[in-house]
Amino acid sequence: MAVVETTEVTTHNYQGVDTEFAREEGEGDLSLDYWREGHWRFFGRTLAQIGKTPTLDMPLVCEKFRVVYKQPAP
Numbered sequence: 230m231a232v233v234e235t236t237e238v239t240t241h242n243y244q245g246v247d248t249e250f251a252r253e254e255g256e257g258d259l260s261l262d263y264w265r266e267g268h269w270r271f272f273g274r275t276l277a278q279i280g281k282t283p284t285l286d287m288p289l290v291c292e293k294f295r296v297v298y299k300q301p302a303p
Contacts, residue, residue: 230300237293
């Protein structure tokens with residue numbers, strides 16, 4: 230369990246997500262290419278469930294946050 234504080238919320242189209250956001254998300258090798266490949270697969274699977282397909286100009290809500298409290302492991 231954790232408590233997080235949202236520090237920033239922005240909207241970008243898929244193609245407008247930048248290297249800094251990808252790095253700060255902290256997944257894989259922290260590169261924008263890794264972020265784009267993984268998220269394109271995710272959006273493809275998720276949107277298919279409602280009969281849609283991802284596009285380069287689809288809007289995304291990008292959230293930055295900090296961990297305020299993290300419960301210690303048992």
